[in-house]
Amino acid sequence: MKVRSQTPSCNIEMLYADHHGWLSNWLRRKLGNHFDAADLAQDTFVRVLRSRNAHEIREPRQYLATVARGLMVDLFRRREIEHQYLEALAALPQPVWPSPESRALVVEALIEIDAMLAGLGPRVRLAFLLSQCDGLTYPQIAEQMNVSLRSVNKYMARAMEHCCLYRLQRA
Secondary structure (H helix, E strand, O other): OOOOOOOHHHHHHHHHHHHHHHHHHHHHHHHOOHHHHHHHHHHHHHHHHHHOOHHHOOOHHHHHHHHHHHHHHHHHHHHHHHHHHHHHHHOOOHHHOOOHHHHHHHHHHHHHHHHHHHOOOHHHHHHHHHHHOOOOOHHHHHHHHOOOHHHHHHHHHHHHHHHHHHHHHHO
């Protein structure tokens, strides 16, 4: 009888061997698509591997399902962003469409921006978008949001701090 050591690499190997099939089937039932399920199952184990905590997992299936659910949300969000972008492109004349490579880069940038903005509260996000996308001044934002100028200053300070911290964490 071979005894498995408890090294981190062994733990992830055991986790993968014991639960990959179950996770793939679970994802296939949720997504209705074998290819997406296989990709997300693989991404789930990559995420666990990067976290370096496989040896600490007490309820493997529950843990893997939680990670996989987050990845499903990311997948759906990505597809929605890409769909919205392609709809906006469809409104333009085809000769001005960017190349497929440029489109892919734009989608990646939009996904990154969406992830960054997701961490902001709704009022802070609105103030930030009115400033950065619509080019409104702080007094105009205050008027449109029906808040004080001081509130807009606080919202923007929070947004800027959040964006800076987000970028530092991603570096």
